[in-house]
Amino acid sequence: MKIVIIGADGQLGTDLVKIFPKNELVPLTIYDVDITDRAKTLKVIKQHSPDVVINTAAYNHVDKCEDHEVPAFAVNTYGVKYVAEACLETGAALVHISTDYVFDGAKGSPYLETDQPNPQSIYAISKYAGEQCVKSILNKYFIVRSSGLYGAAGCLGKGGGNFVEGMLKRAASQSELKVVADEILAPTYSLDLAKNIYELIKTKHYGLYHIVNHGSCSWYDFTVKIFELLDRKVVIHRLTAAEFKAKAKRPQYSVLKNANLEKIGLDKMRPWPEALKAYLAEKGHLKT
Numbered sequence: 001m002k003i004v005i006i007g008a009d010g011q012l013g014t015d016l017v018k019i020f021p022k023n024e025l026v027p028l029t030i031y032d033v034d035i036t037d038r039a040k041t042l043k044v045i046k047q048h049s050p051d052v053v054i055n056t057a058a059y060n061h062v063d064k065c066e067d068h069e070v071p072a073f074a075v076n077t078y079g080v081k082y083v084a085e086a087c088l089e090t091g092a093a094l095v096h097i098s099t100d101y102v103f104d105g106a107k108g109s110p111y112l113e114t115d116q117p118n119p120q121s122i123y124a125i126s127k128y129a130g131e132q133c134v135k136s137i138l139n140k141y142f143i144v145r146s147s148g149l150y151g152a153a154g155c156l157g158k159g160g161g162n163f164v165e166g167m168l169k170r171a172a173s174q175s176e177l178k179v180v181a182d183e184i185l186a187p188t189y190s191l192d193l194a195k196n197i198y199e200l201i202k203t204k205h206y207g208l209y210h211i212v213n214h215g216s217c218s219w220y221d222f223t224v225k226i227f228e229l230l231d232r233k234v235v236i237h238r239l240t241a242a243e244f245k246a247k248a249k250r251p252q253y254s255v256l257k258n259a260n261l262e263k264i265g266l267d268k269m270r271p272w273p274e275a276l277k278a279y280l281a282e283k284g285h286l287k288t
């Protein structure tokens with residue numbers, strides 16, 4: 001199975017490259033293919049003639065999207081449309097990565113794939129529109145929604161860090177941290193997500209999938225767990241999202257349930273505290 005990965009040097013892309021057998025892989029960065037260029041996207045995908053394309057590319061700085069909706073839609077919607085069109089033309093299946101932020105957070109219990117999205121920010125609207133392009137163009141697709149990703153490479157779209165590294169950096173220079181406690185999610189280790197995507201694409205069970213580490217927590221709870229696992233005493237205060245004053249509106253509750261993955265017996269995701277511990281070990285933060 002020949003697999004093209006778009007965004008191969010990103011946070012998730014790097015972990016996909018780690019997991020997938022090298023002889024099957026064509027890892028592409030933005031220098032090989034910029035998905036906002038329709039002609040080039042078609043040309044490059046045709047040239048490799050893959051069985052599967054995995055699109056991890058995104059304009060994913062959520063707050064920045066509010067003032068930069070043109071590039072946000074160019075990558076998250078039109079770019080996705082072009083990749084889907086290239087897959088249609090070459091017969092490749094598409095794995096497209098989307099987000100928990102397509103939901104408004106009002107449900108208050110884990111979101112299933114059958115729940116109706118109601119995106120609340122430019123980022124979320126552009127990502128949901130990208131999903132719609134995939135669905136309307138292709139039959140052979142996996143749309144994978146995940147949440148609060150952190151991985152060893154860090155998120156390129158957010159300056160190369162991730163939430164965990166951000167907290168560690170802040171704790172190095174500040175004696176007390178303030179963290180949002182009223183946004184609940186299922187933070188997910190991108191290495192676990194990559195492993196489960198690999199299992200999923202070996203099946204022909206196309207469709208929409210939620211793939212997150214199990215359980216849920218607030219950003220505050222997540223931060224407390226980071227320092228607990230590292231056995232470090234850090235004073236952490238609860239902040240409300242209203243006090244934090246982020247530019248983009250985020251869902252207060254965006255926990256996803258891996259319902260479709262469970263149905264096909266492929267939910268290999270572990271609880272988020274275990275995944276966090278494994279991440280801290282991978283990065284060498286945790287002495288084992």
Ligand SMILES: NC(=O)c1ccc[n+]([C@@H]2O[C@H](COP(=O)([O-])OP(=O)(O)OC[C@H]3O[C@@H](n4cnc5c(N)ncnc54)[C@H](OP(=O)(O)O)[C@@H]3O)[C@@H](O)[C@H]2O)c1
Nearest residue numbers: 007009010011012034035057058146147148149155156157
């Ligand atoms: N990070 C999260 O918390 C989170 C949560 C839920 C879902 N997601 C989704 O998960 C996916 C992967 O996120 P990530 O954290 O791995 O992000 P990331 O580290 O920013 O990786 C995105 C990759 O896409 C590339 N890219 C950006 N624009 C492109 C374009 N026009 N053409 C081709 N490549 C382009 C980036 O390259 P350059 O940086 O060099 O431009 C980077 O390699 C995204 O679809 C995102 O929406 C992320």
